[in-house]
Amino acid sequence: MYLSQLFLNNFRNYSEEYLQFNPNLNLIIGDNAQGKTNLLEAIYLLGTGNSHRTNVNSELVNWEENGFYLKGELIKETQNYKLEIKMQGRSKEIRVNNNKLEKNSDLLGYLNIIIFSPEDLELVKGSPSRRRKFLNLELSQIQPYYKHTLKEYDQVVKQRNQLLKKIRDANAPQEMLEVWDQQLVDLGTKVIVKRLEALEKLKVLARLMQRKLTNGAESLKLQYDSKLNIDGDSSKEEIKTEFSSYIQRKRKKEIERGVTTVGPHRDDISLVVNDVDVRKYGSQGQQRTTALALKLSELEFMKSEIGEYPVLLLDDVFSELDNKRSNYLLETIKNKIQTFITNTNLKRLKELRQNHNIYRIKKGSVTEVN
Ligand SMILES: Nc1ncnc2c1ncn2[C@@H]1O[C@H](COP(=O)(O)OP(=O)(O)OP(=O)(O)O)[C@@H](O)[C@H]1O
Ligand SMILES: [Mg+2]
Incomplete structure (x- = not known):
């Protein structure tokens, strides 16, 4: 195009x-x-x-x-x-x-559109929200379904947080959480599944790009980084079960803090170059190469998803x-x-x-x- x-x-x-x-x-x-x-x-x-x-x-x-x-x-x-x-x-x-x-x-x-500017160094060394945004924008451009699900999910997190605060202040009964938990897990799992699928492909492309950019000296590993114990091999049901049991275990803490502490709105992508976490410990040059490798793999990923x-x-x-x-x-x-x-x-x-x-x-x- x-x-x-x-x-x-x-x-x-x-x-x-x-x-x-x-x-x-x-x-x-x-x-x-x-x-x-x-x-x-x-x-x-x-x-x-x-x-x-x-x-x-x-x-x-x-x-x-x-x-x-x-x-x-x-x-x-x-x-x-x-x-x-x-x-x-x-x-x-x-x-x-x-x-x-x-x-x-x-x-x-x-x-x-894919844009690459000097600020994209932040993609590697900035906060997790930068990397979530990278995945979200990428997926939203190719799958309208993802964009809608994510929007609904964000809405559920907001409302669930309000309810958690009410429960903490004894203004609502704890049972009211059940219906929100269900929605959080259902929508959140859909978002995670799409992200995992995308990452499985991006992972392969990004590793290749990083190798080419560094004459084979650097090997880049991408991984979905979540508090939930999941990876690219986890099935939808496994993710749901893990998500549900996690929020059950954290019930007391979540009510105390009045926030939803786990889910795709908190997840990240881990970026490891030659066994070192480049987000924290990469040199400026490595971070630059990694940002470029991510952007170039985005190009190929889009081509494979939409044909252009x-x-x-x-x-x-x-x-x-x-x-x-x-x-x-x-x-x-x-x-x-x-x-x-x-x-x-x-x-x-x-x-x-x-x-x-x-x-x-x-x-x-x-x-x-x-
Ligand atoms: N709403 C606006 N109305 C009029 N002028 C604007 C407006 N917003 C920004 N500008 C002007 O546009 C110019 C900045 O343009 P731009 O950011 O595209 O620069 P640039 O050519 O990319 O420069 P650089 O090489 O420094 O990045 C500035 O002079 C700024 O004052
Ligand atoms: Mg400029």
């Missing part, structure tokens, strides 16, 4: 721009603070309905205006799509082929990667994945022997150069 055109109106520091993209490689070159990341953000928004760097929609609107409009033309193997996002005042409206979506999250699944490669956004990554890793990255995407690369100059990108377009950005104004 690829984005063939993009129209931006009053988005961030852009007033009006119409761009046509290369199905292969698009190089976005400009000094700092000119609008390179803003452009990737617009593309990301057309894929996911949200920004990758803010939850505050109003920040996306040009400071001198009251709303923005984005339109993209998406070319997929079987069909083309017109994607539109319009923000006016506080309301955001999303359309696919002129039809207004009921829920903004229904946009997921048309334009699949997603669109790849690489924000400023060449300043963070050494030559070897940059070259490997470029080799991997070569002529098969539509990629947008931002950089302040063309230096390291010059030797690209790939079909590409170059855009120069200055103060929110884009010029295509040949």
